[in-house]
Amino acid sequence: MRDFWQILVKFFTSLRLTVVLLALGIVLVFVATLAQTDMGVWGVQQGYFHTFFAFPKWHGTPVFILPGGYLVGGLLLINLISAHLYRFRLTWKKIGIQLAHAGVILLLVGELLSGLWQEDYQMSIDTGQTKNFAESYRKHELAIADVSDPQFDAVVAIPEQLLTRPGNLDTQGKLPFRVVVKGYWPNADIHGPMMAPGLIPGASLANRDLGATLSLTPVATTTQDNTRNSPAASVELVGPDGGTLGTWLVSPTLDLFAGRPQTFDFGGRTWALSLRVARAYYDFSLTLRKFSHDLYPGTDIPKNYSSLVQLKSAGGLADRDVLIYMNTPLRHEGLTFYQASFANNDQTTILQVVRNPSWTLPYVSCLLVAGGLLVQFGMSLLGFVSRRKSAAP
């Protein structure tokens, strides 16, 4: 037993492991950079870095296995920490090296936490419009809302992941009826009623509203930066007495075609049903006062993009104007709003909304590494200078 631990400790504290891991890290970054042309930034992050194993593909087929970012980073972290515990001695002479290593450890931990905690959303606001929610890039949700109240909608949001398996959905008693998933497609085109090979007729997926008259083609999912998947699902609602209320085809494409959400009446209330981009609601709102798109005089070359927004919290604690522009985001309640894009003839701004509780860690770790190196080299320099002085005739 003791021998086994000795071997383990020797393995995890060895400098060879560090070198191998750093080399693997270089290979991983190189292969992932090549893969980015096909998969986009987000796809590569998920497929190469936020995973234990990566499977690089050549024309769609995996060709070999690489240790993923979590495995390389995690082993490097254990390697560094155990080297500190078993090989290094905590002495004043080596304090700089210790500090620099602490910085690297913090950097690795920070990257892990970012991967686990970071949420990316986008908020697109028209000039004069007020928004208190942002929308996800990739995630979708089935929103079932009681829209009877003239001022508020009571929304129950079911994440897309729960729709992937057919059967009864557990809505935790939040709805007066049961939701049964009949079918799910992660990315699908919605077509008119015309039948053609490969199309699934809507009549086999829905018997209520628009879906029954349309048809659907499943298509390959995308992870590219500028495209989105448009999922579709066939959903049956069953009343408390076991009687069916009907089956609906839901998809973001279908809602846009129709220009309205699909609605139905149940229990004397009106309900809306839609599969939409997942939303995150906030207890403050942003109103776009002005979006500016400045060009260098006499050219079409963009000089600056900026959004002047009014930030207003629900409780009235905050009410101020903020200018968001390149590299100067708005930070509020743990969220960061970056100027990301624009649309609609400069009438709409698109802000990237990021929640990352560990965003300060990379800054702290860089300071630690820089400070550590300064101390270490400074001490060597001082020692060298004083030795030279004493050696001088």
Add this chain to the structure above:
Amino acid sequence: MPSIRPLLLLSAAFVIGLAAGCRKAEVTSYRAPKEAPRAAAPAVAGPSSPSMPSAMASTPMPTASGADLKWTVPANWESKPASAMRKATFVIKGDGGAEAELAISALNGDGGGEQSNLVRWRGQLGLPEISPAEVAAGVTRFEAGGLKMVVADYANDKATPPRLLAAIVPVGDATWFFKLTGPAALLEREKPAFLAFLKTIKAP
């Protein structure tokens, strides 16, 4: 020699941290103020691309709501009620119960683009893939009533329906689609009428 325990503890903390960090998908409920209806479709932007988002095949597009076009149809074309997705639908009856359908729809912007619509239609008819240049060369282009029209005529005996005769017409900031599908013989008979019909189309 320090004990092995810190190493073990750290490894365990790493694994537990990973497990705890993975959030579970949960059903949520909340009250949200009603939204004012929006005219424009939400644009799709890359996470960090400071450029204009472009229309992609996977991006949903709303039916255009601009002013309608005016046209004259032959007497044998039967009008059917318009639906949410369609501006108009006509049914053309042939011999022996044969039936062709003309679907007219309009989408905002370029409606996904001429090229991708032509490729999609070829795909629907099960036609082999050809190069973009060949797709572009295989259509007829003309101008009528001040509108630029692109007409495609695709056929495949094995497909249902076996023939498609379609026109793509950009009007203002929308794109109109005139899609006639049905049996090959019936479409052959109606092709002159369809082309004549296209020439009657007028923007408001």
